[in-house]
Amino acid sequence: MTDQTPVQNSMKSGTWKKSSCKMCIHSCNTVVHVTDDGVINKIEGDPDSPANMGRLCPKGNAAIMRHYDPTRFKTPLKRTNPEKGPGIDPMWEPISWEEAMETTIRELKTSIDEDPRKLLPSIADFQKLYLWAWPLVVGNSNYFSTAGSFCGGGYHPMNGFIHSTFAAANDVNYCNYWINNGSGDGFSSHLHTAAQAFHVANARVERNMRVVCVEPRLSIGGAKAEEWVPIKPASDRHFALGLCHVLIEEGLCDYETLKHDTNAPYLVGEDGYFIRDSDGKAYVWDGKDNKAKTYDDKSIGEFAIEGTYEVEGKACKPSFQRFKDILAECTPEQMSEITTVPAETIRRIAREFSTAAEIGNNITIDGRDLPLRPAGYNYYRGAHAHKYSSQSNHAFKLVNMLVGSIDVPGGHVGATLDDQKVDNGHVAEGDSGQLLGTPHQLGPHPGFSYPPDNMDLMSYFPLGVHPGHLNVEVWNNPEKFSLDFKPDVMLICHSNPIWSLPGKREDWFKIMREMRFIVAIDIVPNDTNAFADIILPGHDSLESWNMTMIEPPHTEGMCLRQPMTDPLYDTRSEEDIFNDISEGLGLLEVWNTILNIVNGFEESPNLKLELDQKHSDKEMARRKGLNWNGKDLDWYIEHGHAVTPRRTDKWYKPWQGLRLNFYIEDIVRERDGLRKAMDTAEVPIRDEWHWDDYQPLPTPVLEPVLRDNDEYDLYAITFKDIQLNFGESLSNPWIKDIVYRDPVHTALQLNTKTAAAKGLEHGDLVLVESKYGKIYGRLGLTEGIHPETIGVSNSLSRMMSQNAGVPYGGGHFNDMLPADLENTDACSAQCESVCRVKLTKLDHIPDELKGEGSLYSYSDGRAAQ
């Protein structure tokens, strides 16, 4: 076989070009091989990238199969079958771009001219965040998607309050004790999975970093952890509050940091506001002089953080004392009852965490003397995506803050989403020496309006991320919510809300069916665009330009995407499409103005988009690159990216000299502001509003899902994992080839003993029902799941779809979730992502599961060989 032309794809004759991956929302750096015949035949990680160091996750390795997917949209399409629904063939008919754009613009215009609020946009590409802003062109602030809120409703605003960033991660450079709570970070999902997995594995093996995984399911993180702590779903805040109790009760906190770097000493009155002097400066209590002084008084001898005082005639306590009072009801024993984690385990982990934090230790990095706190409590969607998400997020942050590990080497550190410019800081001074909280990380709040200007009620969530899931609640009860408009057109781009939104599928289908016109910009068929009237086919990520930086944990810098080949089909870039729509509506200048603002081109005359011109994806990429580091496109084409390790002045204590928000007074202020606005406007539902969800400190209130206790005796949870991008990557044959061989992704995960107690066996077919909806599935028994939990991989949450390549999995997990106010955090707009369910054994496959496209059609009943 020697001396022959190579058979390995990377060794064939061709060229390598640098780019970045787009198989999940992140952007690992890649090199792409194109043969002399123009075939893309190998994608590898860019070994020169300090982020992913030449590595890719399985999805990144499978990008070629999306590019060459024969089901890709090849031309603009027009629906010829008026009937719409899952699995119903739209009978697409190819049409010209002229016709497609003309129809689209005409139909959008008809509704927008009547009332711009009649448009429901669903634009969700994280790698092109500026497209999210397009609806502003017509003054629309609807949002028909759950991207951002299902995962980060409570998370992003809280990161904004605590770190002034979009995301956060443990600092893998120094961390030695990593609590991993309901998150795939470093193992299977979230921040730059492929990159982060490398750094976390190094820390585990080379530094013996200990991982404690607190999760109902033995996830990948759990499998790699030194200790897996199974926890009852939706009770994570209680676990964290238990830790806080022990840290405070046993005096295990970093008191120096609490006193000098946080607002823990600020005195809080009974109304929840700080006690202030006439200049508005917050008071603290000087324990030495035994009197109140403003926080910045140089003469303070001892910042009291405990005790009850009276200042200017008002009873008050340091905010730390307020928290301590709350924690009186959060003993490990009490928290154990809720979480099922043994009290002793809570105590031990709190002690281990504090010991590992090496309180008092310092380190010098780049000439700065910084606290070294090699212990971090990291968490994400699984832990906080519940009704009281804001409080949960806050509780997790406080575990870190108590031992002084916020934004310090080894601790829990904020990660910005996109700084746009290398020298842009993200930190500003707020009131009374505090770090300015920046809860609106995804864009400014549209402001209060009554009747609401948005079908998702965003105007009632001054601190929230768009609660896309509430669209269905409002649609079904327009009078109750005083809705004075009815959307009838939808613009979808890079989004699959019918898959991703929680709530009853039928209700969502109904909304889709009632739309007068739906246009979808997409590359492959999905659950949502099957309802579209017009499909506008986009270039895929190997045919288009882009420049981005998405939540890199400890790197920063723009990543280039460039076309590897000419487009395979008659497709266009999203930029071209949006430019033309804007122009067609006579709003091109407005669109360019918006683009200038959201991309930070405003301040640079040379970057500012010419308002009367249309800017291509390439031109946008060029300007974003220039904005970052002044380098033009040819530099990026050569280097692929400008990724560097995050500069330590930005990563560690960028807020040095300011105080962290231990107590979040803004939450009280926003609550009262909203209440006043609602009262003034006499919003009918104001008495129903969950005012108690606004808490400046976390409390042990029970999630509604924990309070229900009727016949629904199990908790159902959902998860992603590293092979899956929601459910969408399942049309990829390479991904299918590995996913459907993994026991975790081929059956509903149930604890062996739970099954035995219910007389259920491995492989049994079951009906899973919540109060709201149902799915079918086959049981896969495992020891690796909490006994009260049933785990549903996104691979199984598959509905009948137009994409025949994706096997039908027995329904959708989200069908079983509530999508109502009752289960929405009034503070952050987070939806509940866990539900109570019951199981019924079935003796045969229900008709709806039969048929070629079903995962379950392989065998009926328990199979003999």
Add this chain to the structure above:
Amino acid sequence: MANISLKNVLRPGFVGRTFKSGYRFQRYWDTPMATAFFCGESGAGVFIVSMLLNFMPGVILGLLITGVGKTFFHLSHMGVPSKSWRAILRPDRSWISRGLWGIIFFVGFGVIHVISELFGLVPEVLIKPAYFLGLAGAIVVVVYQGFAMSHSTAISLWNTGLMPLSSMLYGLLSGVSMVMALGVLDLYATDESQLLMVTLFQKILLVAVFMTILSLLHGAKHGSKGARQSYELLTSDFLARPFLIGVIGIGTIMPFLLLMFAPVNFLTTLTATVSILFGFYLYRVLIFKAGVMDPILTPADMFGK
């Protein structure tokens, strides 16, 4: 996608083609290969017995079963039939190569023998060597498949000297039984003592085959983990029924009872032969199907977890 079966996922212990650590069925040698093995061994068996008895119909039948039957099924098993001839290339190390040489000798010289017997066209010097070389080839063929299997360390059930032994015994038993069935009328008529000898031989072989199968099961039961899985499959799992009833009941016990206690006539002889051949064929198929590979490794084996 289409070839992923949930069935395998759901069998406790067995993991099919999933990414779970556990037992896997060998799935590469299947029914066509089992049929080829059956043809090789039974064909060589009937050839050998008939050569010794100088029973031409049996000699010819043996040549046909092996030369045509075995070849046909081998070719239908082979991934690249057109290149099958290449299998002769490594007799130094491969039992498959050696077997192929055996077949060439067996069929080649067997045919010469037949020609010489029937038409006498063969030069004198060749007659004796042809007889012995043909017989030698057949002896290789009757055992080599057993050796090919016993050399597989991958499949513990097979990895035993009982494999070539069972090949030989089963081959000869099938041979004797076919000779009995073919020659039943002729033998009755001519030589009472030869008949007695052959039936005695048949009964002895039947007992020996029975004992070999029991030893095989015994060995598997007390063998490696993979072999134990095979034992379970053959005795209590989904292969148990065909194995216990088909191979042992119909294939050995029933013909033995027939031969011992039923009146010797065409019908009983034919019935015994058919049930023996049926049992043998089933044996070949099931031993393939019960071939189990050990878990590649388990954490317990490796790291004492």
Add this chain to the structure above:
Amino acid sequence: MTSYGMVFDVKRCIGCNACTVACKQENSLPDGVFFTRTLSAEVGEFPNVSRTYLPTICNHCEDAPCEKVCPSGATYSRDDGIVMVDGALCIGCGSCAVACPYDMRTKIEETQLTNGLFGEGNLTPFEEQGYTRFECGTFTKCDFCSERVDAGKDPACVATCPTDARVFGDLDNPDSKVSRLIRDRVGRQPLPEKNTRPKVFYID
């Protein structure tokens, strides 16, 4: 002499099967064909339970049973110990497949090459440029990415592994990373009782 081998760091492996897909990508493997796969094994009882991920690959056995049984000479070992299959010589008898204790041989079926990855009979350009390397009906396996290795690169699965759980190198060089890992962290071979002398080692 060079003797190539691989070390799997089980402590690092997250069971992602990026290696598996990278190999499919590099070697144009049809649906259902794997040269490497990472398996999982659950150990223990709730709540004291763990899951281990075990990458598996052709071990390039020193005493390779697949080579010994191969009647056509298609399977052979290179001087550097890489066990190769010459598809042009293979007759598809499957002897190697039943001889390999590690289940590392797979057959290339004609339908796999004609149906294609999307199962529609229309091959993608990627498949068209890749499938020419296969002879229908032959049994094939991992060749340690011999072409990449000859060019001084790491095998594709090694290069992509997000956690560095796969290390490739020269076992005969006592200073190579693989040799050091095997020494320092007690490398263990899979199924040693099969006497195949695997050149793949596991560390934990």
